[in-house]
Amino acid sequence: MAEGDRVDVVIVGAGLAGLACAWTLLGHGVEVLVLERGDQAGAKNLSGGRLYHGPLESLELLDGAPYERVVTRESIALVAGGAVTQVSFASDRLAEPERRSSTVLRARLDAWLADRVSGAGGVVATGTLVDGLVRDDGGTVRGVVAQGEEILARVVVAADGALSAMARHGGLRSELEPSQLALGIKALYSLDAGKIEDRFCLAPGEGAAELVVGEITSGLPGGAFLYTNRDSLSLGVVVRLDALASDAAASPPDLLHAIEQRPEIARRIAGAELVEYGAHLVPEAAPDRFGRRVADGLVVVGDAAGLVINHGITVRGMDLALVSGVLAGQAIAQALEQDDASRAALSRYDDLLRDSTVGQDIGRFAGSAETLSRSWLTRDLPAIAADMAAELYSFGPGPKERLSTTAWRHLRRRVLRLGMLGELLRLRRL
Amino acid sequence: MKVDERLARDAFRPDDQSHIAIDQVACARCERRPCVRVCPGQLYALVEETDEMRVEHTGCLECGTCMIVCPGGALRWRYPGGGAGIRYRFG
Numbered sequence: 001m002a003e004g005d006r007v008d009v010v011i012v013g014a015g016l017a018g019l020a021c022a023w024t025l026l027g028h029g030v031e032v033l034v035l036e037r038g039d040q041a042g043a044k045n046l047s048g049g050r051l052y053h054g055p056l057e058s059l060e061l062l063d064g065a066p067y068e069r070v071v072t073r074e075s076i077a078l079v080a081g082g083a084v085t086q087v088s089f090a091s092d093r094l095a096e097p098e099r100r101s102s103t104v105l106r107a108r109l110d111a112w113l114a115d116r117v118s119g120a121g122g123v124v125a126t127g128t129l130v131d132g133l134v135r136d137d138g139g140t141v142r143g144v145v146a147q148g149e150e151i152l153a154r155v156v157v158a159a160d161g162a163l164s165a166m167a168r169h170g171g172l173r174s175e176l177e178p179s180q181l182a183l184g185i186k187a188l189y190s191l192d193a194g195k196i197e198d199r200f201c202l203a204p205g206e207g208a209a210e211l212v213v214g215e216i217t218s219g220l221p222g223g224a225f226l227y228t229n230r231d232s233l234s235l236g237v238v239v240r241l242d243a244l245a246s247d248a249a250a251s252p253p254d255l256l257h258a259i260e261q262r263p264e265i266a267r268r269i270a271g272a273e274l275v276e277y278g279a280h281l282v283p284e285a286a287p288d289r290f291g292r293r294v295a296d297g298l299v300v301v302g303d304a305a306g307l308v309i310n311h312g313i314t315v316r317g318m319d320l321a322l323v324s325g326v327l328a329g330q331a332i333a334q335a336l337e338q339d340d341a342s343r344a345a346l347s348r349y350d351d352l353l354r355d356s357t358v359g360q361d362i363g364r365f366a367g368s369a370e371t372l373s374r375s376w377l378t379r380d381l382p383a384i385a386a387d388m389a390a391e392l393y394s395f396g397p398g399p400k401e402r403l404s405t406t407a408w409r410h411l412r413r414r415v416l417r418l419g420m421l422g423e424l425l426r427l428r429r430l
Numbered sequence: 431m432k433v434d435e436r437l438a439r440d441a442f443r444p445d446d447q448s449h450i451a452i453d454q455v456a457c458a459r460c461e462r463r464p465c466v467r468v469c470p471g472q473l474y475a476l477v478e479e480t481d482e483m484r485v486e487h488t489g490c491l492e493c494g495t496c497m498i499v500c501p502g503g504a505l506r507w508r509y510p511g512g513g514a515g516i517r518y519r520f521g
Contacts, residue, residue: 039512
């Protein structure tokens with residue numbers, strides 16, 4: 001299908017969005033060239049990370065993919081002082097095919113997916129940095145410049161991650177601001193699979209996902225996470241960049257160090273060996289405020305399009321990346337069939353995304369990141385929960401109140417008061 | 431654990447030239463210097479004698495945080511050349 005030196009589609013970035021897009025295009029008989037700056041797919045990619053399978057329906061690309069563990073134990077802990085108030089949920093129901101989630105390590109997963117794309121006839125050129133876009137006088141994107149060489153294409157897909165130089169070059173968004181991003185840093189600890197299963201009460205192959213908020217981030221909006229992989233633990237912290245950039249904030253390594261010292265974390269990682277340390281920016285603004293997704297000859301997918309949703313008790317981005325890649329692939333294939341790569345033709349991708357279930361979620365949860373950045377959630381709520389639980393679970397020298405009386409007294413004094421009501425109402429956005 | 435001990439666990443393929451260029455004039459106008467504190471690799475340091483900002487580009491995790499928080503636009507930040515820089519083995 002190539003005309004002269006021109007390829008059908010150049011995809012910048014062999015992450016989940018780029019590879020899902022490539023796979024879909026190959027299925028439609030479209031020729032793809034994936035350019036990846038890492039010396040293998042996944043070498044530059046870092047996620048928390050867990051992948052929610054539900055929104056992916058039956059994406060064949062993922063059949064047999066190297067997942068770490070299926071999460072069957074969830075918990076979220078609020079920490080204040082020495083107190084930990086925790087809600088946890090353990091159930092086989094979390095492992096049902098329709099609502100399953102798996103922990104993943106991106107270097108393994110992405111390299112495996114890239115092999116599948118290659119096996120299906122796609123070309124994945126690693127170690128290739130894309131410098132910029134080729135645009136004609138009218139501004140239409142006609143290809144990319146990679147290592148000083150022009151590569152012409154009918155459509156370019158920007159799958160180059162949260163910092164997306166391609167989306168910026170293509171005029172689809174302005175410079176990113178700290179308020180649009182969160183910084184995630186992560187330590188990977190190697191630990192024997194049997195020990196992981198003992199420490200987290202897991203059956204072989206099952207996994208746990210623990211979130212911790214409150215003092216653990218020194219009160220900064222964000223939280224810490226601990227995920228179990230097959231024979232390693234992913235321990236990390238994600239904090240909003242605008243808060244982190246304020247002068248009073250701790251440095252990211254100091255935050256991580258403090259987290260590792262907390263007893264509830266220290267016991268989990270005791271004796272485990274640090275094997276990797278990484279950092280990555282995470283889109284935090286509502287995707288529709290991150291930038292536009294389509295221009296003449298150019299489509300933006302995954303993190304590059306800001307496709308991340310923070311639900312508070314869950315955070316998702318990888319499923320959105322895969323779905324956006326698939327939908328972009330479908331729209332591009334149709335546009336190329338009509339030999340029309342204009343913005344109008346390619347905006348079918350936007351329509352497909354908006355009508356998809358993830359698109360509906362993106363719209364519904366557009367305000368959630370703002371809601372979660374409210375400081376009372378990380379500063380006040382953990383202390384309120386701890387004070388209430390301390391009374392509920394104990395007997396002082398005086399007569400015991402009814403449980404409902406104790407609970408109501410705490411709620412009335414500290415939550416159901418002026419100023420806090422607005423905050424509570426905001427929680428409906430989650 | 432100190433951050434340089436953490437970085438020592440990572441795999442890097444060094445780039446011959448730095449992918450981060452600092453405009454010292456613009457940098458000197460900034461009093462807050464948030465890059466020094468927010469860099470996850472703690473790679474920025476002010477050289478006291480000359481009041482110049484230095485960055486140890488070989489340990490860069492390529493997150494881009496410094497570029498985003500730099501208030502004075504003093505950083506010209508791009509990715510290292512193809513295949514160079516951080517190489518996540520787990521990710």
